[in-house]
Amino acid sequence: MAYPIRLSDEVQSALDEGYPIVALESTVIAHGLPWPHNYELARELEAIVTANGATPATIATIDGALCAGLGKAEIERLANKRETVRKLSRRDLPIALVEGGLGATTVAATMLIAHWAGIRVFATGGIGGVHRGDSGDVSADLPELAQTPVAVICAGAKSILDLPRTLEWLETNSVPVIGYETDEFPAFYSRSSGLRVQYRADTPTAVAQILHARDALRLRGGELIAVPIPESDSVDPLLMNGHIEKALALASEQGVSGKELTPFLLTQLVSLTEGVSLQANLVLLRNNAAIAAQIAAELVRVTANFV
Numbered sequence: 001m002a003y004p005i006r007l008s009d010e011v012q013s014a015l016d017e018g019y020p021i022v023a024l025e026s027t028v029i030a031h032g033l034p035w036p037h038n039y040e041l042a043r044e045l046e047a048i049v050t051a052n053g054a055t056p057a058t059i060a061t062i063d064g065a066l067c068a069g070l071g072k073a074e075i076e077r078l079a080n081k082r083e084t085v086r087k088l089s090r091r092d093l094p095i096a097l098v099e100g101g102l103g104a105t106t107v108a109a110t111m112l113i114a115h116w117a118g119i120r121v122f123a124t125g126g127i128g129g130v131h132r133g134d135s136g137d138v139s140a141d142l143p144e145l146a147q148t149p150v151a152v153i154c155a156g157a158k159s160i161l162d163l164p165r166t167l168e169w170l171e172t173n174s175v176p177v178i179g180y181e182t183d184e185f186p187a188f189y190s191r192s193s194g195l196r197v198q199y200r201a202d203t204p205t206a207v208a209q210i211l212h213a214r215d216a217l218r219l220r221g222g223e224l225i226a227v228p229i230p231e232s233d234s235v236d237p238l239l240m241n242g243h244i245e246k247a248l249a250l251a252s253e254q255g256v257s258g259k260e261l262t263p264f265l266l267t268q269l270v271s272l273t274e275g276v277s278l279q280a281n282l283v284l285l286r287n288n289a290a291i292a293a294q295i296a297a298e299l300v301r302v303t304a305n306f307v
Contacts, residue, residue: 003097005117006062008069014055015118018304020296022049023068023114023122023150026060028285029078030085030104031263039079041282043072045289049123052293057119059110061088061096061103068117078102087259089140107152108144111222115148120211120299122150123292125285126188127224129157129166131261132248138169146173146221151211153225153292155284156186156193159237160244160265163193170224171198176214178207180227180291189280190237191228201225204291208298212306227291233283235276243272 007015014021029042046056058070060078067074078085081102088096088103090112096103105113107127114122128139139161145152157166167185170177177185179197187193201207207225214223228234247268251257256264269277 003066005066005068005113007117008057008067008071010055011057011069011117018300020054020293020300021057021119021121022054022289022292022296023110023119024049024056024058024289025107025110025122025124026058026070026078026104027087027106028125029058029060029075030082030102031087035080035082038082039076041285042075042079045123045285048286048289049293052290053297054121054293057114057117059105059113061093061105063102064097064100066093066097066113066116068113068119078104090144091140107141108139111144111148111150111152115150120149120151121153121292121296123153123289125281125288126154126156126158127152128262129161129163130169132160132162137258137261142166142169142173142175144222145170145175145224148222149215149220150222151207151225151295152222153180153227153288153295155188155229155288156226157188158262158266159188159190159193159240160247160262160269163187163195167195173221174219175221175224176210177224177226178210180207180225182226182228184228186226186228187237187240188284189229189235189240189277191231191234192237197226204294204298205302207295208302211295211299212302215303216306225295227284227288229280229284230287233280235273235280240273240277243269243277246272
C-alpha cells in the first residue's frame with residue numbers, strides 16, 4: 001500500500017503485537033441514527049468489540065487521511081457533522097483524499113481500507129446486493145467481496161434487496177457464504193429467508209479455521225459470515241416483506257432511485273414498522289460486533305498454531 005493509512009495508537013499496537021482487530025464502518029455513524037444516538041452507538045460497538053477480546057478499528061477518512069481507528073473526538077465529528085460527511089465507496093476514496101473533509105466508509109470502502117491496514121475481520125449490519133426488479137443495480141459491496149480478502153460478519157444482505165439474485169451473484173463470483181449457527185441465509189431483520197447457505201459453522205473457531213485455510217491457499221476475495229439476528233428480536237419475514245413492498249411502491253411513486261433508494265427504503269421501514277425495524281437493526285449490529293471479535297480472536301490463535 002503506497003498511500004499511508006493513519007492508525008490509532010491502539011490499532012498500531014494490536015498490529016505490532018499480533019492481537020485481534022475488528023474493523024467497523026462509519027456510515028452507521030454519519031448516515032444512520034440522528035445525533036447523539038449515532039455517537040452513542042459507535043462508542044457502544046467499540047466497547048462490545050473490546051469486551052469480546054479484540055481491538056476496534058472504526059474506519060473513515062478524516063481531513064484527507066485514510067484512518068483505521070478513531071478517537072472519541074473524531075467519532076463525535078462524524079456523528080455531529082452529518083450534513084457535511086461524504087458517503088464513500090471504493091471509487092470515492094481518491095476524491096476524498098484530495099478534497100479533504102470528512103468521509104464515512106461503506107462496506108466496500110471499509111473492506112478495502114481494512115485490508116490495506118492489515119485487518120482481516122470486519123463487522124457490519126448487512127451488505128448491499130442486487131436490487132429488486134430489472135434495473136441491474138448491483139451494490140459495490142459485492143465485487144469488493146469478490147476481490148478483497150476481508151471476512152464480513154453481518155446479518156446477511158439488507159432484506160429490501162433481491163436475496164436469491166444476491167446469493168447467485170456471490171456464488172458465481174466465488175464468494176463463500178457461511179451461515180453462523182444456521183443452514184439458512186438470514187434476511188437481515190428476520191432469521192429466515194427460505195434460502196440455504198453453502199456452508200455452516202457453529203463456533204468462532206470453525207469460522208477462523210476456514211479463514212486461515214483460505215489465506216493459506218491464497219484465494220482471491222473475502223468471505224461473508226451470515227449471522228442471524230437473535231430470535232427474540234427477529235421480525236416475521238412475511239410481515240416485513242409486506243412493509244418492504246409498500247416502501248418500494250412509495251419509492252416508485254416518488255421517483256427515488258440509484259444511491260438514494262436504499263436510505264429512502266430504510267427510513268420508510270422505520271415509519272411503517274413503528275420503529276421495530278430500527279430496533280432490530282441496532283440489535284443485529286451489537287450481535288455482529290460481538291461475534292466478529294470472537295472470530296478475530298480465534299483467527300489469531302488458529303494462525304499462531306500453524307506458524
